[in-house]
Amino acid sequence: MIRYDLECGEGHVFDAWFSSSSAFEEQRGAGLVACPVCGSVDVRKRLMKPAIPAKGNRAAGSPAEEAAPDAPGGTALSGKAKMMRQMAREVHALVREKAEYVGGAFASEARRRHAEGGGKAARPIWGEASAEEARSLNEEGIEVMPLPPLPDEKN
Ligand SMILES: [Zn+2]
Numbered sequence: 551m552i553r554y555d556l557e558c559g560e561g562h563v564f565d566a567w568f569s570s571s572s573a574f575e576e577q578r579g580a581g582l583v584a585c586p587v588c589g590s591v592d593v594r595k596r597l598m599k600p601a602i603p604a605k606g607n608r609a610a611g612s613p614a615e616e617a618a619p620d621a622p623g624g625t626a627l628s629g630k631a632k633m634m635r636q637m638a639r640e641v642h643a644l645v646r647e648k649a650e651y652v653g654g655a656f657a658s659e660a661r662r663r664h665a666e667g668g669g670k671a672a673r674p675i676w677g678e679a680s681a682e683e684a685r686s687l688n689e690e691g692i693e694v695m696p697l698p699p700l701p702d703e704k705n
Contacts, residue, residue: 558585559592635701642700645676652677657687664692 554574555565562585568574574595577583581591652659656677663675679687679694687694 555596556583556585556593557596558588558590560585560588560590562587562590563596634698638698638701641698645674645697649674649676651675654678657683660687660692660694661690664690 551567551569552571552574553565553567555563557563564586566574566583568577574583578591578593583593584591585593650673652675654677656675656679659675659677660679676697684694684696
């Protein structure tokens with residue numbers, strides 16, 4: 551079934567259901583489609599109006615969403631951003647508690663432990679490595695995991 555918005559020669563607007571577009575043409579041709587107001591069979595389909603809301607309406611519909619990206623950093627954090635910060639802090643706290651800090655010697659220390667048998671029982675280590683060092687460690691089969699950047703402690 552198709553619903554058509556129709557308009558008669560007098561400008562009366564109404565709608566009617568047809569089983570198909572050809573059924574509408576046939577019934578109209580046979581004079582079976584009549585305006586319910588004036589009975590005119592001089593009926594045509596109305597032009598479709600595009601279903602795009604006016605700009606004014608759309609802006610008023612979601613003020614919060616539109617304002618968020620422009621908010622100054624830190625003052626209007628979304629729940630997700632707060633959660634990410636919290637997770638980053640927890641990861642750092644865990645690493646500091648469980649792992650041994652080796653500073654800039656991370657790459658050589660990781661290789662030494664890996665050569666000694668994977669260091670599975672040993673305390674994990676953490677430290678500083680360049681992206682280049684981390685990549686070559688991974689290529690050597692030594693798992694390294696980047697720490698998420700620690701969020702600003704001001705909040
Ligand atoms: Zn009419």
